[in-house]
Amino acid sequence: MPRFLSKTLAAGLLLVSGQALSAPPSAYRQEVVVAASPFQGVHGLALDGKGHLLASNLLGQSVHSIDLSTGAVSTLVGPPMGGADDVALGPDGSIYWTGFFSGQLMRRTPDGKTRVIAKDLPGLNSLAFRRDGRLYVTQLGRGDDVLWEVDPNGKKPRRQILSGHGFLNGFEFGPDDKLYGPLLLKRQIARINVDTGAIETVAEGFGMPVATNFDSSRENLYVVDSVLGQLVRVRVATGEKTVVAQLPTGLDNLTVGPDDQVYVSNMVDNDIRVVNPADGSIRPLVEARLSVPSGIAVAPDDADENVYVADVYAFRRVGGRDGKIAQTTRVLSSRVAFPMHVSVGAKHVVLSTSYLGDLSGVQVLDRASGEVLRTIPNKNGLQGAIELPDGTLLLAEGTTGRLVRVDASESAGTTVLTEGLEGPVGLVADTEAKEPGVYVTEVRSGRVTRVRLSDGARSTVAKGLKAPEGIARHPDGGLIVAEVGGKRLVRIDPATGRSTVIASGLRIGLPESKGFPPGYIPTGVAVGGSGTIYLSSDVESALYRFVPASAPVTEKAQP
Structure with missing residues (x-):
């Protein structure tokens, strides 16, 4: 069994940045999707x-x-x-x-x-x-x-x-x-x-x-x-x-x-x-079942909530309900290059890495076949990468502190959307809003920032966090963030910036290593349509889920 076992996590009044905050919408029970292993490759x-x-x-x-x-x-x-x-x-x-x-x-x-x-x-x-x-x-x-x-x-x-x-x-x-x-x-x-x-x-x-x-x-x-x-x-x-x-x-x-x-x-x-x-x-x-689980994603249209895992030495698809590994694309013997982040859209999967200099960059895969469609080099300490509805890619350069756009065309022209971010790591789009934007976690400043896509203007959504990394949108509109420095999972109201703790005492956050961008091996967060939250553990090479306490118990995950 992993070091922190499945349990019901009660919500209460919490103090974040000096504010008394209200309880989260519901309590969650923590469950194992893929159990821990002793190594990270x-x-x-x-x-x-x-x-x-x-x-x-x-x-x-x-x-x-x-x-x-x-x-x-x-x-x-x-x-x-x-x-x-x-x-x-x-x-x-x-x-x-x-x-x-x-x-x-x-x-x-x-x-x-x-x-x-x-x-x-x-x-x-x-x-x-x-x-x-x-x-x-x-x-x-x-x-x-x-x-x-x-x-x-x-x-x-x-x-x-x-x-x-x-x-x-x-x-x-x-x-x-x-x-x-x-x-x-x-x-x-x-x-x-x-x-x-x-x-x-x-x-x-x-x-x-x-x-x-x-x-x-x-x-x-x-x-x-x-x-x-x-x-x-x-x-x-x-x-x-x-x-x-x-x-x-x-x-x-x-x-x-x-x-x-x-x-x-x-x-x-x-x-x-x-x-x-x-x-x-x-x-x-x-034996083990994952190597170095970092960025994770769940497709919004997937009722089965398959979890796409950037496993550094492999790209895997794991059943969110049963923990079965349905697909593994292995590095070296395939064109996939050491994935550290993953995002999923209707047709494409986007992988990004800063693992090895010449192999650092972004890859766009066909979601159905897994074929690598585009490879775009980037040696600026790349962290999160997402695809916007028009096919444009948005990349978080951890080393330069920039968000950059990459055109959907074959020429892959690049423009800077904004700069001056302090260790950007996680990205999640907010394209349905009146003024479309993207939320980004800044591991160095402890902020969650919203960047407007039209002109790169920035606004602070939340501050005072300890090394926020992975970020995802909840179906109720809230932002779910892995606050790695605090070893906890938090929900942030994007309208008010108020935070509530979903789980604490988590085994996440390996120490940063020389040669990597801020955030090192990112801790990934994803949310399924059911409201179940998925979290990767770099410390334990494990995958966990946090299920609303009111939800029925699902199949037992893989040991």
């Missing part, structure tokens, strides 16, 4: 030799330990220090991990002391120790493509080994003291002499190889192919490839035990599976 893995598997959790900013006998997950390092893309054990038992977004290399000694041993390395990704205790790390994916040698104690300057080699990812040293790993851009496995910089091809013809590890014989490499969803065994001497197991796409990393059992992480499914290479059998170690 799991990545690097390492065995500690003591019956535990270490797992890195980049967006959740944590390093975890998993009991191999029970699958129980505990947190070794939490936010914000634990933002790890890959993890490894040093010769003295220290744990090292790479901060892809923070650009920091971290170390936790056996006595529990954590410190930064290298910094200013954006895109810091993979790491491995050579037998002599020398440590090597890579940068990739954020404008850099470099292999470094780094002092494990953080005292000596780092030394560049290679650059521009093709995005070297999860690697390991072989018995010959050469480094073996995938070159993503070349779709091959390479052998690198870190003393001379010489590169040789070991095997090629992969979809997207992302990580390698040796088996106990040290004669074979296991490779995970993210796009094809395959675990492949490569005979190092000949380059011969054998598919050992077919898994879902979105594989991220692996580690091999002394018994040659292969532990594989999948960032899309947010899970860890164990493969027995002897027979290709697969068993789950840690």
Whole structure:
């Protein structure tokens, strides 16, 4: 069960911004749609030799330990220090991990002391120790493509080994003291002499190889192919490839035990599976149903209240009443690019992201088929994006503080509607009004602002909120807002600005991370035609609903 259980939430008189406010229209009972999971997309893995598997959790900013006998997950390092893309054990038992977004290399000694041993390395990704205790790390994916040698104690300057080699990812040293790993851009496995910089091809013809590890014989490499969803065994001497197991796409990393059992992480499914290479059998170690649920939406014409979930590593459609996942579009193996926000109209779905520089922007999908119709780049810390009735897109640029229009035409001309907003995150349209506008949450100023579409004029609807993010319109005209800094869900009367609390003590709001716009991973809010409110939890990777207490109990959601 999640940490906060289903319950009836009573309304009462509340003080917001110094005002005594009236009770909300009704009480709500809180229910689980999709239950919590321990990670926010799991990545690097390492065995500690003591019956535990270490797992890195980049967006959740944590390093975890998993009991191999029970699958129980505990947190070794939490936010914000634990933002790890890959993890490894040093010769003295220290744990090292790479901060892809923070650009920091971290170390936790056996006595529990954590410190930064290298910094200013954006895109810091993979790491491995050579037998002599020398440590090597890579940068990739954020404008850099470099292999470094780094002092494990953080005292000596780092030394560049290679650059521009093709995005070297999860690697390991072989018995010959050469480094073996995938070159993503070349779709091959390479052998690198870190003393001379010489590169040789070991095997090629992969979809997207992302990580390698040796088996106990040290004669074979296991490779995970993210796009094809395959675990492949490569005979190092000949380059011969054998598919050992077919898994879902979105594989991220692996580690091999002394018994040659292969532990594989999948960032899309947010899970860890164990493969027995002897027979290709697969068993789950840690399971999940969502990865990083952020922006959510419910189509106003959908009586079944399907919830569209921007799950960062996937785009999903979840039954709001039964919690069943009816559709999953996976990143890397599709054209969908790391969605963080979603809005839904009559014909289109609009996804937006600021997750990775070159992939940041907006995508417009056909709602019926899921086909990507338009992709519009935007590197200005994009948060919310909505489509207006005339096909114009309206984008919230979290970094610049602007709302911009993008024409419906193929030329995609852009104009600034307004600027000077303080961390715009969530958007919801108000196009039926006499003077059509849009409501926007400002995470930095604590305001909900209305922007007039005709000329960009702004008016404050509510202030004094703590980090408001997700926003949606209720059928009664009220605004439902995720007040992340206050860990609560509030209803705002747009005419008076008065607020009432629907629920408090919520598990929402991961700490912001370097390299992301204000709001980081947004907390999403959506409202169905029945008045049921849906909320995503980034902290728990869960989806919840708040049902009017007078409504009949619906089907039991998925565990």
